[in-house]
Amino acid sequence: MSATTAIGIDIGGTGIKGAVINLTTGALLTDRIKIPTPKGGRPQDIIDTTTELLARVATGTDDLPVGICFPAVIKNGHTMSAANVSDKWIGLAAESVFEKALKRPIHFVNDADAAGYAESQFGAAQNVSGVVLLTTLGTGIGTALLNNGVLVPNTELGHLQIEGKDYESKAAYSAKEREDLSWDKWATRLQKYYSTLEALFSPDLFIVGGGVSKHHEDFLPLLRLKTRIIPAVHRNNAGILGAAALAVKHQD
Structure with missing residues:
Protein backbone atom coordinates (compact mmCIF):
# COMPACT_ATOMS: atom_id res chain seq x y z
CA MET A 1 0.00 0.00 0.00
CA SER A 2 1.41 3.41 -1.03
CA ALA A 3 2.41 5.91 1.61
CA THR A 4 0.33 9.07 1.63
CA THR A 5 3.07 11.25 3.16
CA ALA A 6 6.65 11.78 2.00
CA ILE A 7 9.50 14.27 2.15
CA GLY A 8 10.54 16.17 -0.96
CA ILE A 9 13.87 17.99 -1.30
CA ASP A 10 14.75 20.22 -4.26
CA ILE A 11 18.45 21.00 -4.78
CA GLY A 12 19.06 23.99 -7.02
CA GLY A 13 21.94 26.23 -7.98
CA THR A 14 20.93 28.93 -5.48
CA GLY A 15 18.88 27.14 -2.81
CA ILE A 16 18.05 23.77 -1.28
CA LYS A 17 14.47 23.49 -0.07
CA GLY A 18 12.26 20.80 1.39
CA ALA A 19 9.01 19.95 3.16
CA VAL A 20 6.76 17.07 4.17
CA ILE A 21 4.05 16.51 1.54
CA ASN A 22 0.51 15.12 1.69
CA LEU A 23 0.47 13.01 -1.49
CA THR A 24 -3.31 12.81 -1.59
CA THR A 25 -3.73 16.56 -1.99
CA GLY A 26 -0.24 17.85 -2.85
CA ALA A 27 -0.37 20.15 0.17
CA LEU A 28 2.70 20.94 2.28
CA LEU A 29 2.27 19.54 5.79
CA THR A 30 5.20 21.55 7.16
CA ASP A 31 6.73 24.93 6.41
CA ARG A 32 8.98 24.87 3.37
CA ILE A 33 12.52 25.21 4.66
CA LYS A 34 15.14 26.75 2.35
CA ILE A 35 18.90 26.93 2.87
CA PRO A 36 21.26 28.67 0.40
CA THR A 37 23.21 26.29 -1.83
CA PRO A 38 26.88 26.37 -0.75
CA LYS A 39 29.07 28.51 -3.01
CA GLY A 40 30.74 26.40 -5.67
CA GLY A 41 28.09 23.65 -5.45
CA ARG A 42 30.61 20.93 -4.54
CA PRO A 43 29.24 17.46 -3.71
CA GLN A 44 30.28 17.25 -0.05
CA ASP A 45 29.09 20.79 0.72
CA ILE A 46 25.68 20.15 -0.86
CA ILE A 47 25.36 16.77 0.88
CA ASP A 48 26.18 18.39 4.24
CA THR A 49 23.59 21.14 3.65
CA THR A 50 20.96 18.58 2.55
CA THR A 51 21.65 16.57 5.72
CA GLU A 52 21.06 19.71 7.79
CA LEU A 53 17.84 20.48 5.91
CA LEU A 54 16.49 16.94 6.28
CA ALA A 55 17.12 17.04 10.02
CA ARG A 56 15.02 20.21 10.24
CA VAL A 57 12.23 18.95 7.96
CA ALA A 58 12.00 15.37 9.20
CA THR A 59 11.54 15.90 12.94
CA GLY A 60 9.83 12.75 14.20
CA THR A 61 9.32 11.35 10.69
CA ASP A 62 12.29 9.00 10.26
CA ASP A 63 10.19 6.41 8.44
CA LEU A 64 8.91 8.63 5.61
CA PRO A 65 10.05 8.08 2.00
CA VAL A 66 12.47 10.77 0.78
CA GLY A 67 12.71 12.06 -2.78
CA ILE A 68 15.48 14.41 -3.90
CA CYS A 69 15.57 16.27 -7.21
CA PHE A 70 18.73 17.70 -8.70
CA PRO A 71 19.75 19.75 -11.79
CA ALA A 72 21.37 16.89 -13.72
CA VAL A 73 20.66 13.94 -15.96
CA ILE A 74 20.17 11.02 -13.53
CA LYS A 75 21.00 7.50 -14.74
CA ASN A 76 20.91 4.57 -12.32
CA GLY A 77 21.44 6.93 -9.40
CA HIS A 78 24.44 8.63 -11.04
CA THR A 79 24.59 12.35 -11.92
CA MET A 80 25.69 12.43 -15.57
CA SER A 81 25.71 16.22 -15.96
CA ALA A 82 25.75 19.34 -13.76
CA ALA A 83 23.84 22.60 -14.17
CA ASN A 84 24.79 25.53 -11.93
CA VAL A 85 26.71 23.21 -9.59
CA SER A 86 30.28 21.86 -9.54
CA ASP A 87 31.48 19.64 -12.40
CA LYS A 88 32.59 17.20 -9.70
CA TRP A 89 29.02 15.86 -9.77
CA ILE A 90 29.50 14.45 -13.27
CA GLY A 91 29.63 10.65 -13.10
CA LEU A 92 29.14 10.57 -9.31
CA ALA A 93 27.11 7.73 -7.74
CA ALA A 94 25.07 10.47 -6.09
CA GLU A 95 22.08 8.44 -4.90
CA SER A 96 24.23 6.03 -2.88
CA VAL A 97 26.40 8.88 -1.56
CA PHE A 98 23.28 10.71 -0.33
CA GLU A 99 21.86 7.51 1.19
CA LYS A 100 25.07 6.92 3.13
CA ALA A 101 25.13 10.51 4.43
CA LEU A 102 21.41 10.70 5.23
CA LYS A 103 21.33 7.16 6.69
CA ARG A 104 18.09 6.29 4.86
CA PRO A 105 16.97 5.21 1.38
CA ILE A 106 16.10 7.96 -1.07
CA HIS A 107 14.83 8.30 -4.64
CA PHE A 108 16.96 10.62 -6.76
CA VAL A 109 15.53 12.35 -9.86
CA ASN A 110 16.14 15.15 -12.35
CA ASP A 111 14.59 18.47 -11.24
CA ALA A 112 12.55 19.14 -14.40
CA ASP A 113 11.25 15.55 -14.33
CA ALA A 114 10.13 16.11 -10.73
CA ALA A 115 8.36 19.34 -11.73
CA GLY A 116 6.63 17.63 -14.66
CA TYR A 117 5.49 14.74 -12.50
CA ALA A 118 4.16 17.19 -9.90
CA GLU A 119 2.04 18.88 -12.57
CA SER A 120 0.71 15.48 -13.72
CA GLN A 121 -0.31 14.52 -10.19
CA PHE A 122 -1.39 17.82 -8.63
CA GLY A 123 -1.40 20.52 -11.29
CA ALA A 124 -1.94 21.58 -14.88
CA ALA A 125 -1.43 18.09 -16.40
CA GLN A 126 -3.69 16.25 -13.96
CA ASN A 127 -6.03 13.89 -15.87
CA VAL A 128 -4.63 15.10 -19.24
CA SER A 129 -4.28 12.22 -21.69
CA GLY A 130 -1.69 12.05 -24.45
CA VAL A 131 1.68 13.76 -24.66
CA VAL A 132 2.42 16.62 -22.26
CA LEU A 133 5.64 18.66 -22.45
CA LEU A 134 6.60 20.78 -19.45
CA THR A 135 9.29 23.39 -19.98
CA THR A 136 10.89 25.44 -17.22
CA LEU A 137 12.20 28.80 -18.41
CA GLY A 138 14.97 29.98 -16.12
CA THR A 139 18.76 30.04 -16.23
CA GLY A 140 18.38 27.35 -18.88
CA ILE A 141 15.40 25.42 -20.23
CA GLY A 142 14.47 22.25 -18.38
CA THR A 143 11.98 19.82 -19.89
CA ALA A 144 9.81 16.91 -18.81
CA LEU A 145 7.93 14.61 -21.20
CA LEU A 146 4.87 12.66 -20.07
CA ASN A 147 2.60 10.33 -22.01
CA ASN A 148 -0.72 9.52 -20.33
CA GLY A 149 0.87 10.54 -17.02
CA VAL A 150 3.90 8.27 -17.47
CA LEU A 151 7.22 10.14 -17.20
CA VAL A 152 9.91 9.62 -19.85
CA PRO A 153 13.01 10.61 -17.86
CA ASN A 154 15.98 12.81 -18.76
CA THR A 155 14.73 14.67 -21.80
CA GLU A 156 17.14 17.57 -22.33
CA LEU A 157 15.15 19.47 -24.93
CA GLY A 158 16.53 22.85 -23.88
CA HIS A 159 19.62 21.80 -25.83
CA LEU A 160 17.87 21.46 -29.18
CA GLN A 161 19.96 22.92 -31.98
CA ILE A 162 17.95 25.65 -33.73
CA GLU A 163 19.64 27.96 -36.25
CA GLY A 164 22.98 26.44 -35.24
CA LYS A 165 22.59 27.36 -31.57
CA ASP A 166 21.98 25.40 -28.38
CA TYR A 167 18.64 27.16 -28.16
CA GLU A 168 18.34 27.55 -24.40
CA SER A 169 21.13 30.13 -24.82
CA LYS A 170 18.65 32.18 -26.90
CA ALA A 171 15.26 31.38 -25.38
CA ALA A 172 15.81 30.82 -21.64
CA TYR A 173 14.57 33.58 -19.34
CA SER A 174 18.21 34.36 -18.54
CA ALA A 175 18.67 35.36 -22.21
CA LYS A 176 15.76 37.80 -21.95
CA GLU A 177 17.36 39.36 -18.87
CA ARG A 178 20.92 39.31 -20.22
CA GLU A 179 19.97 40.97 -23.51
CA ASP A 180 17.23 43.15 -21.99
CA LEU A 181 14.68 41.80 -24.50
CA SER A 182 11.11 43.06 -24.60
CA TRP A 183 8.34 40.49 -24.09
CA ASP A 184 7.64 40.69 -27.84
CA LYS A 185 11.25 40.01 -28.87
CA TRP A 186 11.59 37.19 -26.37
CA ALA A 187 8.30 35.69 -27.56
CA THR A 188 9.69 35.61 -31.13
CA ARG A 189 12.45 33.31 -29.86
CA LEU A 190 10.00 31.25 -27.82
CA GLN A 191 7.87 30.86 -30.95
CA LYS A 192 10.80 29.23 -32.79
CA TYR A 193 11.49 26.98 -29.82
CA TYR A 194 7.93 25.79 -29.20
CA SER A 195 7.21 25.42 -32.94
CA THR A 196 10.22 23.08 -33.14
CA LEU A 197 8.98 21.04 -30.19
CA GLU A 198 5.54 20.94 -31.77
CA ALA A 199 6.94 19.62 -35.07
CA LEU A 200 9.00 16.94 -33.31
CA PHE A 201 6.51 15.67 -30.72
CA SER A 202 2.97 16.74 -31.74
CA PRO A 203 2.13 17.25 -28.06
CA ASP A 204 -1.38 17.57 -26.66
CA LEU A 205 -0.36 20.20 -24.10
CA PHE A 206 2.55 22.51 -23.28
CA GLY A 211 9.62 31.78 -12.00
CA VAL A 212 8.77 33.78 -15.13
CA SER A 213 5.55 31.77 -15.54
CA LYS A 214 3.94 34.10 -12.99
CA HIS A 215 4.13 36.69 -15.82
CA HIS A 216 2.55 34.30 -18.34
CA GLU A 217 0.00 36.90 -19.47
CA ASP A 218 2.88 39.00 -20.86
CA PHE A 219 4.20 36.36 -23.26
CA LEU A 220 2.08 33.22 -23.70
CA PRO A 221 -0.71 35.08 -25.59
CA LEU A 222 1.95 36.23 -28.11
CA LEU A 223 2.66 32.63 -29.23
CA ARG A 224 0.88 31.11 -32.21
CA LEU A 225 0.79 27.34 -31.79
CA LYS A 226 -1.57 24.51 -32.65
CA THR A 227 -0.98 23.06 -29.20
CA ARG A 228 -2.59 24.52 -26.08
CA ILE A 229 0.05 26.21 -23.89
CA ILE A 230 -0.66 27.09 -20.25
CA PRO A 231 1.30 28.12 -17.14
CA ALA A 232 2.32 25.59 -14.51
CA VAL A 233 0.30 25.52 -11.30
CA HIS A 234 3.24 24.71 -9.02
CA ARG A 235 6.28 26.92 -9.42
CA ASN A 236 8.42 27.10 -6.28
CA ASN A 237 7.08 23.84 -4.85
CA ALA A 238 7.01 21.72 -8.02
CA GLY A 239 10.34 19.99 -7.42
CA ILE A 240 9.51 19.18 -3.80
CA LEU A 241 6.08 17.78 -4.73
CA GLY A 242 7.35 15.70 -7.65
CA ALA A 243 10.36 14.32 -5.80
CA ALA A 244 8.17 13.23 -2.88
CA ALA A 245 5.56 11.64 -5.17
CA LEU A 246 8.19 9.77 -7.21
CA ALA A 247 9.85 8.49 -4.01
CA VAL A 248 6.57 6.79 -3.06
CA LYS A 249 5.90 5.58 -6.61
CA HIS A 250 9.29 3.86 -6.72
CA GLN A 251 8.72 2.26 -3.31
CA ASP A 252 5.74 0.28 -4.62
Whole structure:
Protein backbone atom coordinates (compact mmCIF):
# COMPACT_ATOMS: atom_id res chain seq x y z
CA MET A 1 0.00 0.00 0.00
CA SER A 2 1.41 3.41 -1.03
CA ALA A 3 2.41 5.91 1.61
CA THR A 4 0.33 9.07 1.63
CA THR A 5 3.07 11.25 3.16
CA ALA A 6 6.65 11.78 2.00
CA ILE A 7 9.50 14.27 2.15
CA GLY A 8 10.54 16.17 -0.96
CA ILE A 9 13.87 17.99 -1.30
CA ASP A 10 14.75 20.22 -4.26
CA ILE A 11 18.45 21.00 -4.78
CA GLY A 12 19.06 23.99 -7.02
CA GLY A 13 21.94 26.23 -7.98
CA THR A 14 20.93 28.93 -5.48
CA GLY A 15 18.88 27.14 -2.81
CA ILE A 16 18.05 23.77 -1.28
CA LYS A 17 14.47 23.49 -0.07
CA GLY A 18 12.26 20.80 1.39
CA ALA A 19 9.01 19.95 3.16
CA VAL A 20 6.76 17.07 4.17
CA ILE A 21 4.05 16.51 1.54
CA ASN A 22 0.51 15.12 1.69
CA LEU A 23 0.47 13.01 -1.49
CA THR A 24 -3.31 12.81 -1.59
CA THR A 25 -3.73 16.56 -1.99
CA GLY A 26 -0.24 17.85 -2.85
CA ALA A 27 -0.37 20.15 0.17
CA LEU A 28 2.70 20.94 2.28
CA LEU A 29 2.27 19.54 5.79
CA THR A 30 5.20 21.55 7.16
CA ASP A 31 6.73 24.93 6.41
CA ARG A 32 8.98 24.87 3.37
CA ILE A 33 12.52 25.21 4.66
CA LYS A 34 15.14 26.75 2.35
CA ILE A 35 18.90 26.93 2.87
CA PRO A 36 21.26 28.67 0.40
CA THR A 37 23.21 26.29 -1.83
CA PRO A 38 26.88 26.37 -0.75
CA LYS A 39 29.07 28.51 -3.01
CA GLY A 40 30.74 26.40 -5.67
CA GLY A 41 28.09 23.65 -5.45
CA ARG A 42 30.61 20.93 -4.54
CA PRO A 43 29.24 17.46 -3.71
CA GLN A 44 30.28 17.25 -0.05
CA ASP A 45 29.09 20.79 0.72
CA ILE A 46 25.68 20.15 -0.86
CA ILE A 47 25.36 16.77 0.88
CA ASP A 48 26.18 18.39 4.24
CA THR A 49 23.59 21.14 3.65
CA THR A 50 20.96 18.58 2.55
CA THR A 51 21.65 16.57 5.72
CA GLU A 52 21.06 19.71 7.79
CA LEU A 53 17.84 20.48 5.91
CA LEU A 54 16.49 16.94 6.28
CA ALA A 55 17.12 17.04 10.02
CA ARG A 56 15.02 20.21 10.24
CA VAL A 57 12.23 18.95 7.96
CA ALA A 58 12.00 15.37 9.20
CA THR A 59 11.54 15.90 12.94
CA GLY A 60 9.83 12.75 14.20
CA THR A 61 9.32 11.35 10.69
CA ASP A 62 12.29 9.00 10.26
CA ASP A 63 10.19 6.41 8.44
CA LEU A 64 8.91 8.63 5.61
CA PRO A 65 10.05 8.08 2.00
CA VAL A 66 12.47 10.77 0.78
CA GLY A 67 12.71 12.06 -2.78
CA ILE A 68 15.48 14.41 -3.90
CA CYS A 69 15.57 16.27 -7.21
CA PHE A 70 18.73 17.70 -8.70
CA PRO A 71 19.75 19.75 -11.79
CA ALA A 72 21.37 16.89 -13.72
CA VAL A 73 20.66 13.94 -15.96
CA ILE A 74 20.17 11.02 -13.53
CA LYS A 75 21.00 7.50 -14.74
CA ASN A 76 20.91 4.57 -12.32
CA GLY A 77 21.44 6.93 -9.40
CA HIS A 78 24.44 8.63 -11.04
CA THR A 79 24.59 12.35 -11.92
CA MET A 80 25.69 12.43 -15.57
CA SER A 81 25.71 16.22 -15.96
CA ALA A 82 25.75 19.34 -13.76
CA ALA A 83 23.84 22.60 -14.17
CA ASN A 84 24.79 25.53 -11.93
CA VAL A 85 26.71 23.21 -9.59
CA SER A 86 30.28 21.86 -9.54
CA ASP A 87 31.48 19.64 -12.40
CA LYS A 88 32.59 17.20 -9.70
CA TRP A 89 29.02 15.86 -9.77
CA ILE A 90 29.50 14.45 -13.27
CA GLY A 91 29.63 10.65 -13.10
CA LEU A 92 29.14 10.57 -9.31
CA ALA A 93 27.11 7.73 -7.74
CA ALA A 94 25.07 10.47 -6.09
CA GLU A 95 22.08 8.44 -4.90
CA SER A 96 24.23 6.03 -2.88
CA VAL A 97 26.40 8.88 -1.56
CA PHE A 98 23.28 10.71 -0.33
CA GLU A 99 21.86 7.51 1.19
CA LYS A 100 25.07 6.92 3.13
CA ALA A 101 25.13 10.51 4.43
CA LEU A 102 21.41 10.70 5.23
CA LYS A 103 21.33 7.16 6.69
CA ARG A 104 18.09 6.29 4.86
CA PRO A 105 16.97 5.21 1.38
CA ILE A 106 16.10 7.96 -1.07
CA HIS A 107 14.83 8.30 -4.64
CA PHE A 108 16.96 10.62 -6.76
CA VAL A 109 15.53 12.35 -9.86
CA ASN A 110 16.14 15.15 -12.35
CA ASP A 111 14.59 18.47 -11.24
CA ALA A 112 12.55 19.14 -14.40
CA ASP A 113 11.25 15.55 -14.33
CA ALA A 114 10.13 16.11 -10.73
CA ALA A 115 8.36 19.34 -11.73
CA GLY A 116 6.63 17.63 -14.66
CA TYR A 117 5.49 14.74 -12.50
CA ALA A 118 4.16 17.19 -9.90
CA GLU A 119 2.04 18.88 -12.57
CA SER A 120 0.71 15.48 -13.72
CA GLN A 121 -0.31 14.52 -10.19
CA PHE A 122 -1.39 17.82 -8.63
CA GLY A 123 -1.40 20.52 -11.29
CA ALA A 124 -1.94 21.58 -14.88
CA ALA A 125 -1.43 18.09 -16.40
CA GLN A 126 -3.69 16.25 -13.96
CA ASN A 127 -6.03 13.89 -15.87
CA VAL A 128 -4.63 15.10 -19.24
CA SER A 129 -4.28 12.22 -21.69
CA GLY A 130 -1.69 12.05 -24.45
CA VAL A 131 1.68 13.76 -24.66
CA VAL A 132 2.42 16.62 -22.26
CA LEU A 133 5.64 18.66 -22.45
CA LEU A 134 6.60 20.78 -19.45
CA THR A 135 9.29 23.39 -19.98
CA THR A 136 10.89 25.44 -17.22
CA LEU A 137 12.20 28.80 -18.41
CA GLY A 138 14.97 29.98 -16.12
CA THR A 139 18.76 30.04 -16.23
CA GLY A 140 18.38 27.35 -18.88
CA ILE A 141 15.40 25.42 -20.23
CA GLY A 142 14.47 22.25 -18.38
CA THR A 143 11.98 19.82 -19.89
CA ALA A 144 9.81 16.91 -18.81
CA LEU A 145 7.93 14.61 -21.20
CA LEU A 146 4.87 12.66 -20.07
CA ASN A 147 2.60 10.33 -22.01
CA ASN A 148 -0.72 9.52 -20.33
CA GLY A 149 0.87 10.54 -17.02
CA VAL A 150 3.90 8.27 -17.47
CA LEU A 151 7.22 10.14 -17.20
CA VAL A 152 9.91 9.62 -19.85
CA PRO A 153 13.01 10.61 -17.86
CA ASN A 154 15.98 12.81 -18.76
CA THR A 155 14.73 14.67 -21.80
CA GLU A 156 17.14 17.57 -22.33
CA LEU A 157 15.15 19.47 -24.93
CA GLY A 158 16.53 22.85 -23.88
CA HIS A 159 19.62 21.80 -25.83
CA LEU A 160 17.87 21.46 -29.18
CA GLN A 161 19.96 22.92 -31.98
CA ILE A 162 17.95 25.65 -33.73
CA GLU A 163 19.64 27.96 -36.25
CA GLY A 164 22.98 26.44 -35.24
CA LYS A 165 22.59 27.36 -31.57
CA ASP A 166 21.98 25.40 -28.38
CA TYR A 167 18.64 27.16 -28.16
CA GLU A 168 18.34 27.55 -24.40
CA SER A 169 21.13 30.13 -24.82
CA LYS A 170 18.65 32.18 -26.90
CA ALA A 171 15.26 31.38 -25.38
CA ALA A 172 15.81 30.82 -21.64
CA TYR A 173 14.57 33.58 -19.34
CA SER A 174 18.21 34.36 -18.54
CA ALA A 175 18.67 35.36 -22.21
CA LYS A 176 15.76 37.80 -21.95
CA GLU A 177 17.36 39.36 -18.87
CA ARG A 178 20.92 39.31 -20.22
CA GLU A 179 19.97 40.97 -23.51
CA ASP A 180 17.23 43.15 -21.99
CA LEU A 181 14.68 41.80 -24.50
CA SER A 182 11.11 43.06 -24.60
CA TRP A 183 8.34 40.49 -24.09
CA ASP A 184 7.64 40.69 -27.84
CA LYS A 185 11.25 40.01 -28.87
CA TRP A 186 11.59 37.19 -26.37
CA ALA A 187 8.30 35.69 -27.56
CA THR A 188 9.69 35.61 -31.13
CA ARG A 189 12.45 33.31 -29.86
CA LEU A 190 10.00 31.25 -27.82
CA GLN A 191 7.87 30.86 -30.95
CA LYS A 192 10.80 29.23 -32.79
CA TYR A 193 11.49 26.98 -29.82
CA TYR A 194 7.93 25.79 -29.20
CA SER A 195 7.21 25.42 -32.94
CA THR A 196 10.22 23.08 -33.14
CA LEU A 197 8.98 21.04 -30.19
CA GLU A 198 5.54 20.94 -31.77
CA ALA A 199 6.94 19.62 -35.07
CA LEU A 200 9.00 16.94 -33.31
CA PHE A 201 6.51 15.67 -30.72
CA SER A 202 2.97 16.74 -31.74
CA PRO A 203 2.13 17.25 -28.06
CA ASP A 204 -1.38 17.57 -26.66
CA LEU A 205 -0.36 20.20 -24.10
CA PHE A 206 2.55 22.51 -23.28
CA ILE A 207 3.02 23.58 -19.66
CA VAL A 208 5.36 26.49 -18.92
CA GLY A 209 7.04 26.62 -15.51
CA GLY A 210 9.89 28.53 -13.92
CA GLY A 211 9.62 31.78 -12.00
CA VAL A 212 8.77 33.78 -15.13
CA SER A 213 5.55 31.77 -15.54
CA LYS A 214 3.94 34.10 -12.99
CA HIS A 215 4.13 36.69 -15.82
CA HIS A 216 2.55 34.30 -18.34
CA GLU A 217 0.00 36.90 -19.47
CA ASP A 218 2.88 39.00 -20.86
CA PHE A 219 4.20 36.36 -23.26
CA LEU A 220 2.08 33.22 -23.70
CA PRO A 221 -0.71 35.08 -25.59
CA LEU A 222 1.95 36.23 -28.11
CA LEU A 223 2.66 32.63 -29.23
CA ARG A 224 0.88 31.11 -32.21
CA LEU A 225 0.79 27.34 -31.79
CA LYS A 226 -1.57 24.51 -32.65
CA THR A 227 -0.98 23.06 -29.20
CA ARG A 228 -2.59 24.52 -26.08
CA ILE A 229 0.05 26.21 -23.89
CA ILE A 230 -0.66 27.09 -20.25
CA PRO A 231 1.30 28.12 -17.14
CA ALA A 232 2.32 25.59 -14.51
CA VAL A 233 0.30 25.52 -11.30
CA HIS A 234 3.24 24.71 -9.02
CA ARG A 235 6.28 26.92 -9.42
CA ASN A 236 8.42 27.10 -6.28
CA ASN A 237 7.08 23.84 -4.85
CA ALA A 238 7.01 21.72 -8.02
CA GLY A 239 10.34 19.99 -7.42
CA ILE A 240 9.51 19.18 -3.80
CA LEU A 241 6.08 17.78 -4.73
CA GLY A 242 7.35 15.70 -7.65
CA ALA A 243 10.36 14.32 -5.80
CA ALA A 244 8.17 13.23 -2.88
CA ALA A 245 5.56 11.64 -5.17
CA LEU A 246 8.19 9.77 -7.21
CA ALA A 247 9.85 8.49 -4.01
CA VAL A 248 6.57 6.79 -3.06
CA LYS A 249 5.90 5.58 -6.61
CA HIS A 250 9.29 3.86 -6.72
CA GLN A 251 8.72 2.26 -3.31
CA ASP A 252 5.74 0.28 -4.62
